[in-house]
Amino acid sequence: MDSTFQNLVLGFSTVLTPTNISYSLIGCLIGTMVGVLPGVGPLAGISMLLPTTFGLDPTSAIILLAGIYYGAMYGGSTTSILMRIPGEAASVMTCIDGYAMAQKGRAGAALAISAIGSYIAGTLSVVGLMFLAPPLARLALGFGPAEYTSLLLCGLVVLSYMTGGSIIKNMAMIVLGLLLGTIGIDQMSGYFRFSYGLVALGDGIGVVPVAVGLFGISEILATAGHPDTRQVIKPTLRDLLPTGEELRDSAMPILRGTVLGFLIGIIPGSAHIISTFVSYAMERRLSKHPERFGKGAIEGVAGPESANNAASEGALVPMLALGVPTGPIPAVLLAALMVHGITPGPLFIKEQPAIFWGLIASMYVGNVVLLLLNLPLVGIFVNFLRIPYRILYPTILLFCVVGVYAVNSSLVDVGIMTAMGLLGYLLRKFDFETAPTVLGVVLAPIIEFSFRQALAMSDGSYAIFLQRPISVTFLGVGLLMMLFGLKPLIWRKGKDWRDRLTQAEKSN
Amino acid sequence: MTIDRVSGSALVLLGLFVVWERRVLPLGTHTRPGPGYFPLLLSMLLIVLGALLIFQGGSAQALRSLAWPEAPHALAILACSAFATLFLEQIGYRISMGIILGFLLGVMERLRLWLVLTLTLGLPLGTFWLFDSLLRVPLPRGAWGF
Numbered sequence: 001m002d003s004t005f006q007n008l009v010l011g012f013s014t015v016l017t018p019t020n021i022s023y024s025l026i027g028c029l030i031g032t033m034v035g036v037l038p039g040v041g042p043l044a045g046i047s048m049l050l051p052t053t054f055g056l057d058p059t060s061a062i063i064l065l066a067g068i069y070y071g072a073m074y075g076g077s078t079t080s081i082l083m084r085i086p087g088e089a090a091s092v093m094t095c096i097d098g099y100a101m102a103q104k105g106r107a108g109a110a111l112a113i114s115a116i117g118s119y120i121a122g123t124l125s126v127v128g129l130m131f132l133a134p135p136l137a138r139l140a141l142g143f144g145p146a147e148y149t150s151l152l153l154c155g156l157v158v159l160s161y162m163t164g165g166s167i168i169k170n171m172a173m174i175v176l177g178l179l180l181g182t183i184g185i186d187q188m189s190g191y192f193r194f195s196y197g198l199v200a201l202g203d204g205i206g207v208v209p210v211a212v213g214l215f216g217i218s219e220i221l222a223t224a225g226h227p228d229t230r231q232v233i234k235p236t237l238r239d240l241l242p243t244g245e246e247l248r249d250s251a252m253p254i255l256r257g258t259v260l261g262f263l264i265g266i267i268p269g270s271a272h273i274i275s276t277f278v279s280y281a282m283e284r285r286l287s288k289h290p291e292r293f294g295k296g297a298i299e300g301v302a303g304p305e306s307a308n309n310a311a312s313e314g315a316l317v318p319m320l321a322l323g324v325p326t327g328p329i330p331a332v333l334l335a336a337l338m339v340h341g342i343t344p345g346p347l348f349i350k351e352q353p354a355i356f357w358g359l360i361a362s363m364y365v366g367n368v369v370l371l372l373l374n375l376p377l378v379g380i381f382v383n384f385l386r387i388p389y390r391i392l393y394p395t396i397l398l399f400c401v402v403g404v405y406a407v408n409s410s411l412v413d414v415g416i417m418t419a420m421g422l423l424g425y426l427l428r429k430f431d432f433e434t435a436p437t438v439l440g441v442v443l444a445p446i447i448e449f450s451f452r453q454a455l456a457m458s459d460g461s462y463a464i465f466l467q468r469p470i471s472v473t474f475l476g477v478g479l480l481m482m483l484f485g486l487k488p489l490i491w492r493k494g495k496d497w498r499d500r501l502t503q504a505e506k507s508n
Numbered sequence: 509m510t511i512d513r514v515s516g517s518a519l520v521l522l523g524l525f526v527v528w529e530r531r532v533l534p535l536g537t538h539t540r541p542g543p544g545y546f547p548l549l550l551s552m553l554l555i556v557l558g559a560l561l562i563f564q565g566g567s568a569q570a571l572r573s574l575a576w577p578e579a580p581h582a583l584a585i586l587a588c589s590a591f592a593t594l595f596l597e598q599i600g601y602r603i604s605m606g607i608i609l610g611f612l613l614g615v616m617e618r619l620r621l622w623l624v625l626t627l628t629l630g631l632p633l634g635t636f637w638l639f640d641s642l643l644r645v646p647l648p649r650g651a652w653g654f
Contacts, residue, residue, distance in 0.1 A: 188543070
């Protein structure tokens with residue numbers, strides 16, 4: 001415990017410099033803009049803005065990127081409340097009661113409770129992250145190649161189950177991502193694989209062009225040309241004060257949403273989206289007046305918004321402690337850290353404590369900055385919503401090109417982004433999820449390396465994966481999830497939570 | 509034909525293509541798996557998943573019912589992205605982005621001339637200044653040094 005607080009003091013001493021506070025401020029501002037603008041989710045936003053961090057030292061770069069991440073997660077709620085358009089899929093549940101409140105003239109209160117809930121959830125989740133990540137990293141130091149392979153396989157199967165939609169399609173997307181991840185020089189033999197003479201492909205396909213293509217470009221391909229029918233409710237600064245009753249009604253949903261969101265966030269898949277569903281359902285179940293839900297119940301905003309923010313930070317636990325991202329956003333953050341020479345994983349916390357604890361401290365600072373910035377500046381953010389999409393999408397395309405090109409100064413990356421944009425567009429049309437592909441690309445080198453190492457260690461016997469208790473546990477969980485996922489294909493019943501998740505992702 | 513059957517067939521074909529392309533990579537042995545081992549496993553898995561999708565995809569949405577109202581815009585954006593891939597380094601960031609924005613805003617969206625000119629000049633020059641000059645992220649200048 002003492003060492004945790006000593007480390008935290010170290011983190012704050014790294015972060016609390018005028019320069020780093022400015023970066024946190026800029027990151028939160030840009031992130032909120034990214035979250036507010038339709039068509040630019042946190043994933044595409046972080047990918048596009050990654051080059052802006054190249055000239056910075058690693059700590060400042062992480063602080064800026066983390067600010068963009070929290071800002072984008074928070075910004076999505078603004079459009080949900082004011083326009084009934086979720087800025088990103090995790091804000092779908094906020095649309096229901098948030099917009100109903102806005103129609104009753106309580107938009108300001110909904111925004112304020114959303115900001116307060118996000119702040120409390122974000123801050124408490126950082127405490128969880130702070131205490132959970134270091135012991136998890138120490139535990140992972142004992143993992144061998146077999147355990148790592150099983151952990152990654154289990155993570156990918158859980159992801160395909162938790163993402164919603166058809167599990168077969170999700171698994172196919174993971175395999176596609178893993179195949180894309182095998183392009184380039186084989187780490188163990190030095191062979192060029194599937195590179196067709198392109199030297200630039202030697203290092204493999206980068207996660208940034210894949211993520212920007214599959215999320216950023218495919219989004220504008222799918223939405224450009226549709227008529228703009230946006231109407232924005234603009235709250236005044238005076239409206240932003242919630243009443244005493246609204247604050248009292250929100251207190252417990254915020255706390256419940258925080259715990260729920262953090263725990264769900266650690267699980268691979270669309271955790272931040274799932275956590276909002278579970279939180280909303282739980283609040284309605286626990287409410288003495290469930291009939292108010294859907295008609296402007298403040299609990300319907302407070303719970304899901306807190307859960308969403310807590311889940312975003314819970315997702316950082318496995319990414320930082322194990323080096324295993326649980327979703328596409330942590331995957332891009334992982335890639336961003338690697339660009340700056342930082343490799344998250346069991347040794348990261350031990351070997352680079354200043355950066356790890358700096359990141360933790362920056363989260364505390366980021367949450368305060370978000371709370372202080374977003375409420376007074378809501379009027380300005382609302383003005384961004386007035387920009388017509390026909391002006392917005394060419395600008396997004398420009399930022400996508402800059403963001404992707406600048407990572408390696410490579411036109412091949414811009415070409416990959418274009419190809420992935422087309423692929424992502426077609427995949428959306430054919431009801432496929434693209435998030436598993438991004439994760440597959442990131443994890444392919446790690447999973448292949450540990451798989452081949454495990455086989456080499458066991459003289460080619462696959463039994464190694466079943467002989468080790470940790471490995472067999474991971475495989476058991478993965479198998480269980482796969483069976484759960486396949487169940488609806490055999491027994492066709494009514495809609496379950498996975499169908500609702502798919503609907504939410506489509507409605508975004 | 510349903511969308512699941514079409515996509516399942518595409519996955520099977522992709523799997524077969526990878527199996528074919530992998531033939532130049534040594535498979536190795538179980539003890540020392542070679543560079544072709546993992547891609548072969550993955551491509552076989554892709555074929556199985558594609559076949560499963562074909563098998564259970566009879567009740568999915570019909571291919572004919574898919575609407576493509578955004579196709580003209582999508583094609584234009586893809587063409588612009590491809591243009592950037594081909595010409596970004598040859599004619600420079602500012603000129604190529606100016607052409608792309610001019611085309612999308614002026615030709616595709618038919619915005620007012622003053623707005624097209626403002627954005628076509630302002631955005632490439634502004635972002636070049638921000639990234640290249642201020643943040644020191646080098647962007648291509650092209651043959652004319654611009």
